[in-house]
Amino acid sequence: MYEYFEGTITAVNPAYVVIEVAGIGYRILTPTPYAYKEGDKARIYVEQVVRENGMTLYGFKSQQDKVLFNKLNEVSGIGPKSALAIMAAEDNGALASAIESGEVSYLTRFPGIGKKTASQIVLDLRGKMGNYVAENLFTEDEPVESVFPALEDALLALGALGYSQKEVDRIKPKLKKLPEMSADEYIKQGLGFLLKK
Numbered sequence: 001m002y003e004y005f006e007g008t009i010t011a012v013n014p015a016y017v018v019i020e021v022a023g024i025g026y027r028i029l030t031p032t033p034y035a036y037k038e039g040d041k042a043r044i045y046v047e048q049v050v051r052e053n054g055m056t057l058y059g060f061k062s063q064q065d066k067v068l069f070n071k072l073n074e075v076s077g078i079g080p081k082s083a084l085a086i087m088a089a090e091d092n093g094a095l096a097s098a099i100e101s102g103e104v105s106y107l108t109r110f111p112g113i114g115k116k117t118a119s120q121i122v123l124d125l126r127g128k129m130g131n132y133v134a135e136n137l138f139t140e141d142e143p144v145e146s147v148f149p150a151l152e153d154a155l156l157a158l159g160a161l162g163y164s165q166k167e168v169d170r171i172k173p174k175l176k177k178l179p180e181m182s183a184d185e186y187i188k189q190g191l192g193f194l195l196k197k
Helices: 063-073 080-087 092-101 115-125 149-160 165-176 183-195
Strands: 004-012 016-021 024-029 041-051 054-060
Touching: 004 024, 016 041, 024 041, 024 054, 041 063, 054 063, 054 080, 063 080, 063 092, 063 115, 080 092, 092 115, 149 165, 149 183, 165 183
Parallel strands: none
Antiparallel strands: 004 016, 004 041, 016 024, 041 054
């Protein structure tokens, strides 16, 4: 029904953003909420998912991300939340390569993805990732704010993505040793630590 929304970001939360378009605020779940900043003008490519208990809007920085989300969402055993968690690492080029080469072990690193589901992803999507344009993803340089609470926001976001408190606590000391950065950067670094386990 919707292709994209263009408006002003009015709220950024660990799991979603709110974008105001023509006086209406739309709550949009996104894999990288901290890629946006309150007050910024933005275009968010959206996918509307209808379930028995309601409708949910999922949003992405690019058309390519939206396509990838839909492909993942079509896999048996993968729902919208799992697709978002997989895409939150932002290394979607590596994800596409892993699917194409059948690297099941790479896919099982994501929260909620076991060997069976990872194998299903490869079975369903192998050979269909060639048109995915990795170089268009998140290439713009975001200004980095030196605000330490950004780390706490990032830790909350990792929990919202499905990682346990124990896993988040395990990487917290590593993140504290890093130079101060934006919540989005902390999330990227945190996911890198979590996926290396």
